[in-house]
Amino acid sequence: MTDREPPRRRVPAPAKPPRPRGAVRRQPGPGARPAARPRGARPMPPPPLRLGSPRPRLRMVGLALTLVLLAFVGRLLQVQAVDASAYAARAEQNRYVVHTLAAERGGITDRNGVALAVSEDAYDITADPTMFSAKELKIDDGPEQAAALLAPILGEDQATLVKTLRPRNPDSRYARLATRKTPQVWKQIKDLKSALAKKAGTDRTTVNVLGGVFADPSSQRVYPNRDLAAGILGWVNADGRGGGGIEQQLDKQLSGKAGKVRYAQSGGREVPTAGSTETPAVPGSDVELTIDRDIQWAAQNAITEQVRKSKADRGYVIVQDTRTGQILAMANSPGFDPNDLSDADGDAMGNAALQDAYEPGSTAKVMSMAAVLERGAATPLTHVVVPNRLHRGDRLFQDDIDHATWYLTLNGVLAKSSNIGTILATGELGRTQPEANKVLYSYLRRFGIGDYTGLGFPGETRGILAPPRKWSTSQQYTIPFGQGFSINAMQAASVYSTIANGGVRVEPSLVRGTKGADGRFTPAPKPKQTRVVSQKTAKALAQMLESVVDDEQGTGIKARIPGYRVAGKTGTANRVDPATGRYRGYTSSFAGFAPADNPRVTVYCAIQNATEGSYFGGQICGPIYKQVMEFALKTLQVPPTGARAANLPVDYKP
Numbered sequence: 215m216t217d218r219e220p221p222r223r224r225v226p227a228p229a230k231p232p233r234p235r236g237a238v239r240r241q242p243g244p245g246a247r248p249a250a251r252p253r254g255a256r257p258m259p260p261p262p263l264r265l266g267s268p269r270p271r272l273r274m275v276g277l278a279l280t281l282v283l284l285a286f287v288g289r290l291l292q293v294q295a296v297d298a299s300a301y302a303a304r305a306e307q308n309r310y311v312v313h314t315l316a317a318e319r320g321g322i323t324d325r326n327g328v329a330l331a332v333s334e335d336a337y338d339i340t341a342d343p344t345m346f347s348a349k350e351l352k353i354d355d356g357p358e359q360a361a362a363l364l365a366p367i368l369g370e371d372q373a374t375l376v377k378t379l380r381p382r383n384p385d386s387r388y389a390r391l392a393t394r395k396t397p398q399v400w401k402q403i404k405d406l407k408s409a410l411a412k413k414a415g416t417d418r419t420t421v422n423v424l425g426g427v428f429a430d431p432s433s434q435r436v437y438p439n440r441d442l443a444a445g446i447l448g449w450v451n452a453d454g455r456g457g458g459g460i461e462q463q464l465d466k467q468l469s470g471k472a473g474k475v476r477y478a479q480s481g482g483r484e485v486p487t488a489g490s491t492e493t494p495a496v497p498g499s500d501v502e503l504t505i506d507r508d509i510q511w512a513a514q515n516a517i518t519e520q521v522r523k524s525k526a527d528r529g530y531v532i533v534q535d536t537r538t539g540q541i542l543a544m545a546n547s548p549g550f551d552p553n554d555l556s557d558a559d560g561d562a563m564g565n566a567a568l569q570d571a572y573e574p575g576s577t578a579k580v581m582s583m584a585a586v587l588e589r590g591a592a593t594p595l596t597h598v599v600v601p602n603r604l605h606r607g608d609r610l611f612q613d614d615i616d617h618a619t620w621y622l623t624l625n626g627v628l629a630k631s632s633n634i635g636t637i638l639a640t641g642e643l644g645r646t647q648p649e650a651n652k653v654l655y656s657y658l659r660r661f662g663i664g665d666y667t668g669l670g671f672p673g674e675t676r677g678i679l680a681p682p683r684k685w686s687t688s689q690q691y692t693i694p695f696g697q698g699f700s701i702n703a704m705q706a707a708s709v710y711s712t713i714a715n716g717g718v719r720v721e722p723s724l725v726r727g728t729k730g731a732d733g734r735f736t737p738a739p740k741p742k743q744t745r746v747v748s749q750k751t752a753k754a755l756a757q758m759l760e761s762v763v764d765d766e767q768g769t770g771i772k773a774r775i776p777g778y779r780v781a782g783k784t785g786t787a788n789r790v791d792p793a794t795g796r797y798r799g800y801t802s803s804f805a806g807f808a809p810a811d812n813p814r815v816t817v818y819c820a821i822q823n824a825t826e827g828s829y830f831g832g833q834i835c836g837p838i839y840k841q842v843m844e845f846a847l848k849t850l851q852v853p854p855t856g857a858r859a860a861n862l863p864v865d866y867k868p
Contacts, residue, residue: 316495320498341388441549460724541722573801584661717748725738802830
């Protein structure tokens with residue numbers, strides 16, 4: 215017997231009886247119990263799930279990703295390569311701000327350096343309208359809120375500010391709200407802007423509606439002497455350009471050259487770290503005039519007072535240095551204050567002494583006498599028989615007063631201002647009247663009549679002087695005594711300065727020179743000089759003009775100045791009303807120089823349409839001449855010559 219156990223024998227399971235042919239398998243109904251699994255039987259595994267091929271789907275996803283990447287690459291190439299400069303420029307436009315740096319306007323002074331026009335710091339208040347949009351501020355009424363805050367500070371209309379802050383062009387990035395405001399005004403806006411920004415940082419309900427308000431440095435023109443010399447100086451308009459006078463004439467020199475500053479901004483504030491570029495402005499040149507402020511004041515005060523007393527339309531006084539042609543004063547009345555043009559009369563805003571054209575009257579007789587003396591047709595002592603009436607052409611001429619026949623010297627004709635005597639004297643200039651007309655015309659032209667003075671002043675008139683072939687029958691005889699042609703006041707003054715300067719005409723000047731930004735003074739070009747009559751003729755005329763003032767029969771005795779020899783001439787002319795073109799009223803005038811034997815100063819005065827009191831030139835302009843001439847001689851420290859006058863005879867006994 216051994217230890218090995220004999221092997222077990224597997225007994226086969228009994229065979230399953232076959233199902234009868236034709237038998238039907240009974241299917242369990244609802245709620246039926248599942249058939250009992252036979253003991254030892256295993257469940258059949260489910261059939262395997264067969265998936266489609268993944269390759270088509272991967273191809274589609276890959277294709278879609280490829281198209282998306284291609285779109286990104288294409289856009290990237292467009293932005294960084296094709297349109298890089300355009301996008302960069304657009305980005306800079308949105309980020310960078312360019313402001314103009316206004317150049318400081320040059321000052322204007324008198325001949326002694328006294329300020330007549332200066333520039334003070336000011337600001338132009340500007341805005342970026344895009345920063346007031348609903349998208350930017352997250353509110354719909356940003357412009358309205360900003361305008362309500364700015365209007366009382368700027369003194370501007372609130373509705374106008376709203377329109378400016380909400381322009382028609384939504385892309386507009388610059389708008390000017392106000393010009394040339396004082397530093398105090400900008401400080402108010404800046405403080406309010408900062409307060410709103412600070413509050414908006416802590417309170418989300420607060421919006422800084424002033425974030426888009428800025429200021430460009432500018433300057434404000436100030437005239438310290440108010441209306442003094444306003445007709446000469448002019449004014450500066452809203453655009454910072456000269457609107458009249460020297461301000462307009464020399465605008466280019468005075469304005470200088472504007473600069474620019476470019477910097478990055480964010481939220482209305484400069485980004486310090488982004489850098490900036492600046493082209494500095496070049497300040498304008500200072501201009502030194504020939505006028506003397508004190509003499510200008512004396513002239514303006516005198517003419518203003520007389521225009522008021524005479525209830526005249528206007529008047530002017532010119533003071534000129536006889537040797538240099540420099541204008542020491544040019545006063546107009548009425549005038550205006552260039553600091554405030556809101557109440558200025560438009561008719562008074564120019565320079566009437568250069569812009570008014572009028573018939574000069576008897577002050578022009580000195581030119582007729584100059585022609586007579588220069589041509590040798592007569593001498594100061596030549597006898598002239600002056601009847602009460604003189605028939606010439608189609609008219610009957612008379613003097614300003616009825617008189618018996620006068621027996622005058624040529625000197626007396628000028629002293630008594632006889633129209634008839636002047637007609638008779640100038641008739642000797644030629645063998646025929648047309649020939650005499652041509653000679654007289656040539657001398658009028660030599661004295662500068664019918665031409666510009668040489669000042670180049672804006673709006674200056676050249677007057678009217680027709681050629682002799684166009685003179686009417688009456689003009690042939692009225693032109694010798696100052697009617698039938700027109701001049702301006704500067705031309706009239708220049709005639710007497712020519713005689714005072716020994717017969718040499720020096721073009722008048724208003725500018726002595728300019729001083730640039732480098733401080734270097736550049737004198738004005740020397741004026742043109744032209745000999746009109748000989749020194750002998752000029753001396754004879756000066757002596758004849760003394761008789762007008764010194765002789766008791768003269769018409770200019772109110773112009774006498776104690777201690778000085780004075781030469782002068784009165785004028786009273788029919789005046790053409792510029793509104794109707796007809797004669798109405800008178801032009802009253804007086805012209806002369808002193809000292810008569812060594813002239814230094816010429817003074818000319820004219821008053822238009824005096825309606826109260828006397829209208830004769832000797833009566834209302836003679837005293838002005840005296841007042842202004844006395845002041846000028848003292849200011850310039852011109853002593854009396856001490857020489858005795860020639861005392862030429864005025865009349866003779868037949």
